[in-house]
Amino acid sequence: MRARGHRLLDSQVTLAHGAGGKASAALVENVFFEAFGGAALTAAGDSAVLAAPPAGRLAMSTDSYVVNPVEFPGGDIGELAVNGTVNDLAVAGARPLHLTAGFILEEGLEIDLLRRICASMAAAADAAGVAIVAGDTKVVPRGAADRLYVTTAGVGVIPPGRDPGPHRVRAGDAVILSGPIADHGMAVMMARGDLAISAPIESDTRPVHTLVEALFEAVPDTAWLRDATRGGLATVLNELARDTGLGVAIEDAAIAVHDMTRAACDMLGIDPLYVANEGTFAAVVPAAGAEAAVAALVAAGAPDAAVVGRVVAEPAESVVLVTGFGGTRMVDMLVGDPLPRIC
């Protein structure tokens, strides 16, 4: 019934691939449909038409990805873009449902690289149980982008009864961390190859929605969650302190950092608390639920999940780190940018 099958003869992206004509159609059919499946993407022109969602409030999120390099140990820009939006929805308490993806491609981008990244996105979406339902591609001339940028947006549904947020946090609550920190940022830094050192560090990019589900099942009154992406754990805990008017005290010894990652941070003079993660989140639960929360996370596939601190009344709006020697230091919000284009 349909005359499909323009062949895609080019090995590189050209400006014609972004013009909405035959070359665009060939790119969409040969790369994007092949990776994501055409059924949902073709329906109703440029919008995906989807079933009515399950009961609950909607959650919506978006992130643009400009990571350099686009492929790195443990992942690539496509997997990152899917997991990042899945995780933003998950830490809002939502069950992720549907994703969209917008691509900005630099003229000359290798089609094979684009295929790899789309395959990686499709696998990540599959692993997270979401569908990539709509997409868009633009092509810009050489020098107007750096290979490719991906922007994902997602929709999820927050089941009735769940209502995490700063308004739920109380002094005395436990602060939980789902895994080791700083792997993603250091993996990307190493992959750039412009440092004097190198180390086999892999990004922690992963979807956290099953961990979050396990946490809510174990501790339904989980008060707050946040994935510790740009700016690292220090930044999200500072935002917690700012948004609640309370303080956060964390223990240095309780925060897991892989040996290789710690060594690389030490050599570069970078504090792992400020390094981006892409599959690690912080959560606040009532102190009485802390043990159950950690047990649930460990059972759901986060073996290093641990209580790393607590919410305190004073010092207000601040994050304090208790060091191994019993001293304390303030953990301020990041000011500069030690690690650009990390996601």
Added chain:
Amino acid sequence: MRARGHRLLDSQVTLAHGAGGKASAALVENVFFEAFGGAALTAAGDSAVLAAPPAGRLAMSTDSYVVNPVEFPGGDIGELAVNGTVNDLAVAGARPLHLTAGFILEEGLEIDLLRRICASMAAAADAAGVAIVAGDTKVVPRGAADRLYVTTAGVGVIPPGRDPGPHRVRAGDAVILSGPIADHGMAVMMARGDLAISAPIESDTRPVHTLVEALFEAVPDTAWLRDATRGGLATVLNELARDTGLGVAIEDAAIAVHDMTRAACDMLGIDPLYVANEGTFAAVVPAAGAEAAVAALVAAGAPDAAVVGRVVAEPAESVVLVTGFGGTRMVDMLVGDPLPRIC
């Protein structure tokens, strides 16, 4: 309760504005919150938490915008990004509800320009009755983008009973066009200033959701709609022919083109059928509803809406233009790209 109000002292975007720390917070608070309002954007970390949607199927869409220049007669990249996603939802039969916006900024971008574009996005969202509920900003070094790119995604709800799509189209149906074509593409071309001619042409960027609502009210069994963006009217009608297995016959004399736009197209040897529009859509309605459809569109603010052709059984999967002299010519899909970075 919150210690807000980092001041934004810079006049240009720096890499630190994308790093997730204090500078990022200042940019978000001083530019994005100011334009879009902070209430929804701050809730629940990186996701917006929204009310349960009204009954109906969800529609979802995304588009990336890389238009050059970013400001042009009749609009800018921000207005375009809002209207484009609103229109993609509308022509799927959906009532647009919520938008997200992802920004990729080139280091050195003027903050004042960003403010203007955000203000324009906020005004466009207001005019379209949608909220921009979540956003993200990345900064890339000079030369890794061209000023700024914006990716919007949107969610809407298709009221029960509406089901437009290629499966509804029958031979004999009328093809309706909501307004004059080719203004957007030519306005952007002129604004680049690298042509030998110039002409005061304004983009047609506008939200079409109220027109679409009026059309469905007048003709509930409206069969198909599509906004004629990249690749122009010729491309969307070719997609209609391809997706239905039917043909489309359009009359040259019935297709409105503003005089100035036609003159510019003629001088540049560009066929207006292939030029992008950003506020003009094609629709297919049963022949019996054609008059009511046009009347409804005219009454709703599209004075130039008209029947421009009909769906035919033969030639199958083709678009045929009937010229003023009674001749016909095939209107094929665009192959090359006469107008890069038009949206």
